[in-house]
Amino acid sequence: AEVEVDQAHLETHAERTSRMLPERAHVLVSEVFGDDALAEGALPSLRHATSLLLDDTCGVAIPSQLTLCAAMAELPPSVDRAALFENEIAQHGRGLLGSIALGRAGVDLRTGRADALHALRPIHANSGDGHHHAVSDSNQSVNQLRSGHAATAACGTVDLAPSPVLLTEAVELCTVDLCKPPPPPLPGQPILDGEVAATLCPGAQSRVPTAIVSWFALTMCEGVLLSSSPESETHWRQVAHLLPVCQRQPLVKAGSCGSEGVSEVRLRYRVADEESWVSLARTDIYTIP
Known part of the structure; x- marks a missing residue:
């Protein structure tokens, strides 16, 4: 199959990307791409x-x-399931937002009590169809947090596990x-x-x-x-x-x-x-x- 190439566009792009700055910048603003601040090649x-x-002297x-x-923590089993993201990708061609790599997972801890008992949001639960789903436990009652247990329902299943503790x-x-x-x-x-x-x-x-x-x-x-x-x-x-x-x-x-x-x-x-x-x-x- 023939592919048309817009030569004018390529030349314009090359000119734009090779343009030299009149002087080195005084300020360089960078972005954090993920839960791991070094993800996606941020440091290179x-x-x-x-x-x-960047200016060598005043940049x-x-x-x-x-x-x-x-900090070391005790987390619910749902976090272990979330860390299996790469396995889900390999088996089903889809995954769970927030998982970072095999053996690691993005978790959202918010202070639930002054003694460092934390609520986990979102909790990731298995729906029973072979896929993981993210569900929110933001409506957990104060009594659930105080008792050290958090119940999360997803697709008819309940994940009852200790709330995260630092x-x-x-x-x-x-x-x-x-x-x-x-x-x-x-x-x-x-x-x-x-x-x-x-x-x-x-x-x-x-x-x-x-x-x-x-x-x-x-x-x-x-x-x-x-x-x-x-x-x-x-x-x-x-x-x-x-x-x-x-x-x-x-x-x-x-x-x-x-x-x-x-x-x-x-x-x-x-x-x-x-x-x-x-x-x-x-x-x-x-x-x-």
Whole structure:
């Protein structure tokens, strides 16, 4: 089949894309594409733009700084189902909005009680026809939240599970300078990685951790932050990094015969060019497989 090519359009497009700026820009504004602030190649694009377009001496990027935060949590089983998004895509050619990658899912935590009991919106439930659907639990009663259970109905099924509970205090994992982004990593290597200690909340030792929830805070200018934290009112959700089944058990001190709880855990983070991961670090302080 013959394809007509609009040569004039191609020449105009080439001229438009190759046009040089009269001088380097003083301000560079970037966008956050998803619940994971590094999704869709945001950092490589920003690295390219700052190196070619931004003034070296007085140029400012907005946002200028990205901080990643996290806390360990106990989440309902519906989050595990949401994280199977890639399997749904492969089997049915369709998926669930908000899922990020296999083993991770976008969750929306909103403060339900002062003791860090949170309501999950939306909850993802299996309809029974092989597909996942997002349903809202925004009409849950205060009594349901106080009892620690959230009922969500979808297509005639009910998902009764404990409401999400943050088990540790929130901690800052790392900070990325967006005015001068870090250089590209070697193949297979992260840009940043490390471990941070997180203090357990009272009573958390008896709970069963199922995920580590992460979010971001963007520095727009001095003293002005835009955050996707559970306390924020932005439309971004947090990211649930699901723990393997072998780690889903109460955390106790090593050598304590399984009875003495620990006061803190260590969260391991790994930041790549286009995504970030958080996991529960292995240490000799507490027992995890």
